[in-house]
Amino acid sequence: MADEGGPSVAARDDLAGVVDLFEWLTRAELSRALSELAFKQRTEVDEAAIDAAIDLAVDEYTLVPAPDEALAGDRSPAGDDAEGAIEDETPLAVGPAAFPTLPDGAADLPHILDVPDRSVxxxxxxxxxxxxxxxxxxxxxxxxxxxxxxxxxxxxxxxxxxxxxxxxxxxxxxxxxxxx
Structure with a gap:
């Protein structure tokens, strides 16, 4: 369970909703998507909070690391920072403990991020x-x-x-x- 100050179940389900939009995302792509949402919502980006939310979602099976044999689609990094700034390419898919929901503005993410068609x-x-x-x-x-x-x-x-x-x-x- 989350600590009292940790990300809520709703926040983890929002993460799953963002991943579900694309079928799977790398951890870095998910982090970028969340940063884009924060910008779109005019809130501050807290990279540590994003990392903690993703860690907790993985720990509690809301998001799950996906093996290569479960993935279809291009694994090339999305976005402008593809030349090396992305440090974590762990692919994540929606897990069994998720009830994916879309946070405000998430429906625009496919137009913002340059993620190729993918499937799991x-x-x-x-x-x-x-x-x-x-x-x-x-x-x-x-x-x-x-x-x-x-x-x-x-x-x-x-x-x-x-x-x-x-x-x-x-x-x-x-x-x-x-x-x-």
């Missing part, structure tokens, strides 16, 4: 998310991280509703630890 292979993405969930569950169990296990238990229900993958073995293991 949902089956390959679902397999990657399930594998990540398994790894994170093992890590949380090994570290005795009860709070993370609670979050991951919730995510198992989201994944199950989001994709046709069998999360029951992972959920059973997580709940056995939570209930121990």
């Amino acid at each position: 292979d949902r089956e390959a993405l679902a397999d990657a998310v399930l594998e990540r969930l398994r790894r994170e569950a093992v890590t949380a169990i090994d570290e005795g991280d009860a709070a993370r296990l609670e979050t991951l238990a919730d995510v198992t229900y989201d994944v199950e509703a989001w994709a046709p993958v069998d999360v029951d073995p992972v959920r059973t293991r997580i709940l056995a630890e939570v209930d121990a």
Whole structure:
């Protein structure tokens, strides 16, 4: 869960809505899109807050890192700063815990950003998310991280509703630890 001062669930769903407009975005492209929205809304851009919101959205499976095999479309960076200023090219897609919403002005982003047509292979993405969930569950169990296990238990229900993958073995293991 977010800290009291952290990004809200609505803010994470807004991030998912922006990503959903394009099917997938690199982390840097998403950051640029959020900066463009802030400019459009005449608010200040807080790069640290943008990074924190993206980190939290990934941590809570609102956005998920997408493997190359799940991506279709050009991966070349969008926008004027493509010559090297973009430091993070991690592709992100909408994850199982998202309820994508569009923030004010987001409908104009496809006209502002120069992002090529893209698509996501949902089956390959679902397999990657399930594998990540398994790894994170093992890590949380090994570290005795009860709070993370609670979050991951919730995510198992989201994944199950989001994709046709069998999360029951992972959920059973997580709940056995939570209930121990």
